[in-house]
Amino acid sequence: MASERARDKARELRPNDFPGGIHPPENKLQSTGEPIGSIPLAEDLVVPLLQHTGTTALPLVALGEYVMKGQKIAEADGLISSPVHAPSSGKVMAIEPAPVLHPSGMPADCITIRTDGEEHWCALEPCENFREREPVELLEKIRDCGVAGLGGAGFPTAVKLDPHGGSEIDTLIINGTECEPYITADDMLMRERAAEIIAGVEILAYILDEPERVLIGIEDNKPEAIEAMREAAEETRFDIVVFPTKYPSGGEKQLIQILTGREVPNKGLPGNIGIICQNVGTARAVYRAVRFGEPLISRVTTVVGEALERQRNIEVPIGTPVKHILKQHGKHTGLMQKVIIGGPMMGYTIDDERAPVVKTTNCILVPTKKELPPAPPAKACIRCGFCAEVCPASLLPQQLYWYARAEDREKLQAYNLFDCIECGACSYVCPSTIPLVQYYRAAKGDIRIAEQEKEKSDRARERFEFRKLRLEKAEKEKEAKRKARREAAEQARRQREQDADSPEARSASQESDVVAAALARVKAKQASPEQQLARAKRSLTSAENRVERMQKKLAEAAEEQRDQLAAQLKSAELKLEEARQKLAQAEQQASAAPSPSAPAGPEAQEDPPGEKSRAQGAIEKAKAAAAARAQMSDADKLAADIEALKARVAKAGARLEKARAEGDSNVDAFATALEKMQKKLEQKQREQSGEPE
Incomplete structure (x- = not known):
């Protein structure tokens, strides 16, 4: 009876439709022929520090350290980040850049663990009844276990469950659509682990304060998964909504429109319209994290493609190299065309098979050239308009294509380029085989780079303007201080002029006159010809003595020192000649200079009689010679x-x-x-x- 009531309730929920969409070959039967399996543990597990949207986690372990399974080896760095845990026990062999699964093909920081095969778990903290805990505690537990979205870009689940801005959440949507061809990871998970998924949905609903509606959306091409989920949800108020298969109904905005009829606004989030959307794999990971304390260290991944001997779904530890997985499934190197991560519509190829599985790796596709032939060369656009007809976001792909080629960023943003979910429907139907999505991805990257550069430029300009204002303020303060000092000095000068007739001022003036006279006498004495002649004689004597010493050293020196001493002797001789020339000049100045008259005053001292008479005679002789020459x-x-x-x-x-x-x-x-x-x-x-x- 309960099952019939669930079916009746499901019939009452009439799904809506979204514009556009396509129906590519599903190719889902190849990997659903056997249950979810496992493979032998790889010798080395390469665990990237960035497996999620946001910032890279920070390592907590050192080289050579032994880690246990489930142990936290990297801590989240900031709000939009997620910690990383050891997928198995072993020894840390490297903390360095390594190949990772990314469209750019660039390496990223990773922790390499050499497994010991023992699978020793670290201590876990299980929770028997999650309703005894506060939602905040559960959110912290989910965050600490590194749970991130398993169906999309890997957004940290704890952040997504805690919407900011005061939005009231009235609808929780669980995405079980899995519309991409070839991928069946969520399908098999719902078939075999439906009870755990529903238990995780209950935890999510509790954290969100029991929203009015909990909708689990599944496409009608998964009958076994639909039946398993209905049975698991019989005793709950959750609604299993089945709707027609159409790609890309698994997109978050498209699924919301199908199940609720609401549309997420441009540049908005589902939380802005009261909706939170989570993947079925994420719901199961939340259950394992809360109930058993298990961090997210493994996931179900589809391994499919005609170039493999065995096609199926496996639960694989995070960090397992793709090369190891393909080896366990019998890869035919000669048959395969390439290795695609994800499905044929939204996936990307990799060149290095050493790259490891991460939290968002839902499929490894290894097709043959016949199964997935290379795209023919692109031709000119014929303006057929098929791309606009199938666009699920109601965009104008043709116009976006022209603006992307012209690098017209303003037009691209005006035509809502960032509403494109890169589903590839436009490229799929293009008769000219133009890789439209690649143009859109490149244009988005250019715009993001330009915005980052603009943001840096704005910050630099703000810093410059702030510095300019700060310097101007400092200069004004200095000018004010200088003005204050000038005014104080002027005021002090006026005060001194007013006090000039006081006895203290006269005494100070007399003292300054005495000091000035003494300094003048000293200066005159130092500059007199007699003083210059005496200094010249002393310089000559010193230079002669130095030359004699150098000559003596040169005569007694060893052969290896003679060159250096000869150079020093030559320098001393030059200085001696210079001293002689200065002495000759001083003698001429002394003989030509008249004797200064005796100064008046009590401080004056008279010359000895002999010196005075000789000086007087020289003066008279010089005067007579000058007079005779003048005539x-x-x-x-x-x-x-x-x-x-x-x-x-x-x-x-x-x-x-x-x-x-x-x-x-x-x-x-x-x-x-x-x-x-x-x-x-x-x-x-x-x-x-x-x-x-």
């Missing part, structure tokens, strides 16, 4: 300069001969000085005779 004509001045130069040349020649006789090391310097004076004398003589220079 000379230009010719007389030139003749006097020639006579003076002749005397200097004679003196320099005598000094050179003396240096040569004594073997002086400065012979070259003396010769150079004599040569310069001779040239100067010759020039003066030419001027006197009127010869051209």
